Amino acid sequence: MTSTNYLYFIVKTKPQFPGLINAGQICYINESIYNKTQSVRERSPSSAKLPVFLLGSISRLDYDVEVSNMDKLSAQEAELLRALPEDEERLTWFREREALQTALGLTLGTPVIVEEGGKKLRGIIRYIGPITETPLDPISGKFFGIELQGEDRGNGHTDGSYRNTTFFPCEKYSGIFAAFSRVRPAVTSSLSPSVPKHSAQTEAEGLNVGDRVTYFIDEKCRHGMVLYLQGDSVKISTDKDESGKRGGEVEVPLHEVVKGEVPAEPESMVVDSPPEEPDTEDLYTELSVNSVVEVTLGDRNSYGIIRWIGTPQGRQEIMAGLELEEDKGVSDGTIFSERFFSCPNKRALFVKLQSCRPDSRFQSASADPCKKMPKLEETERETEHNAGKLETVPPISTEQVKHILIGRMKGIQGHCNSCYMDAALFSLFSCSSVLDSMLFKSTEPQDAPIQRTLLQDIVNPLRSKGFVEGRHIMKLRQQLQKHGYSHSFTTDEKDPEEFLTVIMHHILALDPLLKLSTGGKVQESYCYQIFLDQNRLLLPTVQQLLEHSFHTAALKLAEAPSCLILQMPRFGKKFKMFDKIIPSLELDITDLLCEGPQQCMLCGDLAELECSDCFKESLFSHTGFKIFCGKCSTQVHSHPQRRSHQPTALDIPKAYLASSKPHTLIRDKLELFAVLCIETSHYVSFIKHGPNSNDWIFFDSMADRQGESDGFNIPEVHACPEVGTYLEMSIAELANQVPRDMKGVAKRLFCDAYMYLYQSPSMCLYR
DSSP: OOGGGEEEEEEOSOOSSOSSOOTTOEEEEEHHHHHHTHHHHHHOTTTOEEEEEETTOSSOOOEEEEGGGEEEEOHHHHHHHHTSSOHHHHHHHHHOHHHHHHHHTOOTTOEEEEEETTEEEEEEEEEEEOSSOOTTSSOOOOEEEEEEOGGGTTOSSBSSEETTEESSOOOTTOEEEEOGGGEEESSOSTTSOSOOOOOSOOTTTTOOTTOEEEEEETTEEEEEEEEEEETTEEEEEESSOTTSOSSOEEEEEGGGEEESOOOSSOOSSEEOOOOOOTTOGGGTTTOOTTOEEEEEETTEEEEEEEEEEEOOTTOOSOEEEEEESSSOSSBSSEETTEESOOOSTTOEEEEEGGGOEEOTTOOOOOSSGGGGSOOHHHHHHHHHHTGGGOOOOOOOOHHHHHHHTOEETOEEOOOSSOHHHHHHHHHHHSSOOTTTHHHHSOOOGGGHHHHHIIIIIIIHHHHHHSEEOHHHHHHHHHHHHHTTSOTTTTTSOOOHHHHHHIIIIIITOOOOSEEEEETTEEEEESSEEOOOSSOOOSSOBHHHHHHHHHHHHTOEESSOOSEEEEEOOEETTTEESOSOOBOOSEEEOGGGBSSSOOBOTTTOSBOOEEOGGGTTOTTTOSSSOOEEOHHHHHHHTTSGGGTTOOOEEOOOOHHHHHOOSOOOOOOOEEEEEEEEEEETTEEEEEEEOSSSTTOEEEEEEEEEEESSTTOEEEEEEEEOTHHHHHHTSOHHHHHTOOGGGSSTTHHHHHHSEEEEEEEOTTTTTTO
16 A cells, blocks of 8 residues: 555544444545545535544544544644554644644754653754564554763663664664654754743753852843842843953843853853944855854954844844854754753854854765765865975874864765765874875875875865865875876775875875785785685684785795775675774784794794694684794694695794894784764774874764755864773673673774774874
8 A cells, every 4th residue: 555545534532323433533534536526526515424534543444524523633633643642642743733743844854852751952853764663554653763962862762763763873772763743943944933941941040059050130230149149030140240340249130141251252042243244245145044154253263053043022123042063152053041952051142143254174065965075186186285385284183082082073074975085095104194195105296186185185184174175185186086096086985995095106106005925025005905715703803814824825924014994894885794893903914924033833933834734723822823942842743633734834034043142023014093984884983093092083084064965075083092991891791792882982893894094003193
């Protein structure tokens, strides 16, 4: 059955004849049958009946219900009302036509307020549709899947799943499925034309004697301390009175007092504009609700989103209510007890609309975002103009990460399927210098613009400001496409290894990062794809995967690499070989080198022999090649089960063999600095930026979106210390972890790893 073949009604009064039909029930009729009854309804409009079926009824019997007892519904209205469990509740909300119409206008990505357990929680709509199947009925109830935001995370009841079906991904207990009756838009817009009044709550709720407060006299912002509360007024010891003198006292109405100190830049709840300049009108005529803007407060710019536009009582100018990125505002969306929108406290600021200008950090895009990007010739001229100003910006240190990188609108802005490139560049250059040489090495004249773009427009801004505009990534993609490496570099999704190979090999001619020895020959590469002939590992570490792959292919490292890029074993991008892979924070490559002294795995003396037949024996250890000194090898292979093994001699430097002095062998190790992950064709990255177990950050170039086809992506970087917690667990504990129950974004690291990036602490500065 399809909903388009039926017409829907709600029973508004209980029919006179006894039966199972109640007011508030939804019924339906085949459209062709309804049309056949038109003449009857026209002759006797007050007594005409329709043979209708009841939604949710187990029986397939039809009931003759008088037309006068029913009101017609659209299929969309019927789906929304079907989600309500009680007939009486359904009828009540049907009569609230404004709420029903508002719900019909809600779309994916809309910020909303949802009622849950007596609380009003902030969230974003991530799913709209049915959550249960009703095969006997033409429609099912339509629910809203909401991902809770900010401090309200953790107050939900799901991770986006219902009855073992996932409808949208989110953290555990941060999702809610709700009927429309519990959901309303968080901001005032055309969806919710009326501005709700701030109910009984006031800004000053919870004031106590001694609290620091902000109060308003003639819309001027002052600070002071509460002396005592009396009825609807507050006695305040002022920092400055209305005359500018210190140490006075003033009595202020309770509704004009805000607990805490508002930052000094705004001087009132409504911030006046700077002196007007000629022809400023065109700066804001296209601004609307949800536009991302910037406004000057004092000597600095603040950034936010317009949540309301209008003319409040007592003002003649068109005002804008902003939700700021930082706590630089004056309230949570109210002015003098009247609510215009909802946001966290100290994030709301009201200014003249003409004070706002589009956020200079972003460029809004058209329906085809790629077409509105600057032309390649224009951006290359801009880069060449600034070529003489090149500077070397070091990677972001652990101490700087929080200040420079953490937050929304941080990292690299995603644009037109660029996530593979965003994640790769962020991983390589944000906190590591291992491949900085490619930014400065001499290159061919035709390739110099690409190198300048990479350094000047991407790496330097990322490290100095923590943000790279999407247009710079698009410029790099345009340059690569112009060079003829792919006709779809500006539009299609690629693999990170394809992009890295083009940049390092074809463009910048970087020496291969990896030199592999096999059968006396040396092969060169930039990345290494791990292959396994037989999967005997259940919960492997990266160390185990690399060693098994080298053993299977009879490979050795011809030299220790400064940077090692490993691709995890997969059956294509969509199918993983392992449900979980445990990151190895250090990669011991000593036994993978084809030359150099090595230690006996049993006694620690200089090793002389290697036995590939012993490799898979877990008796010695679960990881590492099986390398022995002569004495230990004799003892190990005296066992009947190992007498057939054939150890091979290691290539030991003659200086070691000739010396009679004991040698202290230093093991070669690489350290993990980044991981690229993929889920449903979207790449994100994790960065290990410091020595502590919780020094992890997570980057997503398309974490959120402003607008739809004419909007843009909002990148985000946030700390993820929970990763360190899981890495400190034992193998048995990790094996018992249910991925969907893992905290934060840890599941994505353990379950979705695509590429691991390692660097040599001692060599990364020299290549």
